[in-house]
Amino acid sequence: MFITFEGIEGSGKSTVMGLMAEELRLRGFDPVLTREPGGSGLGRSLRSILLDARTHGISGRAELYLFLADRAQHVAEVISPAQEAGQIILCDRYCDSTFAYQGYGRGLDPEQLRRVNDMATGGLMPDLTLLLDLPVPCGLERAGRRNKEAGTTVSEGRFDAESRNFHERVRQGYLAMAAEEPERFAVIDASQTAEDVMLQCLSAVEDSLRRRGRGLE
Numbered sequence: 001m002f003i004t005f006e007g008i009e010g011s012g013k014s015t016v017m018g019l020m021a022e023e024l025r026l027r028g029f030d031p032v033l034t035r036e037p038g039g040s041g042l043g044r045s046l047r048s049i050l051l052d053a054r055t056h057g058i059s060g061r062a063e064l065y066l067f068l069a070d071r072a073q074h075v076a077e078v079i080s081p082a083q084e085a086g087q088i089i090l091c092d093r094y095c096d097s098t099f100a101y102q103g104y105g106r107g108l109d110p111e112q113l114r115r116v117n118d119m120a121t122g123g124l125m126p127d128l129t130l131l132l133d134l135p136v137p138c139g140l141e142r143a144g145r146r147n148k149e150a151g152t153t154v155s156e157g158r159f160d161a162e163s164r165n166f167h168e169r170v171r172q173g174y175l176a177m178a179a180e181e182p183e184r185f186a187v188i189d190a191s192q193t194a195e196d197v198m199l200q201c202l203s204a205v206e207d208s209l210r211r212r213g214r215g216l217e
């Protein structure tokens with residue numbers, strides 16, 4: 001099962017993903033944890049270019065193709081092999097980040113984005129997307145604090161430095177996509193504690209499996 005975590009900066013995706021992985025391991029599963037950008041060897045180089053606040057003047061299209069190159073390699077090197085091995089994949093960001101950030105955020109055409117994204121992924125879509133939703137000021141505050149503590153304000157801060165309006169468009173974009181595809185998306189209130197968010201995510205996974213006639217036990 002291919003599960004993606006999406007949301008604005010500071011929505012707690014990586015913390016919740018880690019908690020969910022522990023829970024799945026207790027139930028005897030061996031989940032693969034991965035992320036975009038940076039889930040493959042090539043992707044780690046691309047990540048440092050894409051997120052570095054010192055990367056100036058990159059055009060919206062150049063940015064798009066770097067994210068897509070990261071994704072194409074990630075699918076080939078990590079996601080497809082894990083799927084073939086029957087593993088549960090927990091992935092921090094995937095194609096909906098492109099639709100939200102490059103589409104709703106930067107204003108690139110959504111139809112074109114879908115086409116080029118399909119080329120990068122071979123059409124591989126998540127089985128379930130957990131959208132961790134919270135108000136933009138809360139998310140930016142959390143992300144700012146985290147980057148300061150980790151000393152990554154510059155090396156990973158390019159998107160955090162975007163305007164409040166940009167992040168509002170991204171958030172509303174995610175919510176619009178979730179409303180269009182309610183079967184694939186589960187919208188989770190990410191303003192609760194990480195443990196509570198994880199429990200809601202877990203029940204969304206169970207619901208999704210139940211709809212396919214399977215379970216987590």
Ligand code: TYD
Binds near residue numbers: 009036093095
């Ligand atoms: P990351 O540190 O992984 O996100 P977070 O702050 O949520 O932990 O940073 C990834 C950044 O890249 C994030 O700001 C969203 C952006 N992004 C895109 O703009 N398009 C994409 O396709 C992807 C995968 C990420």
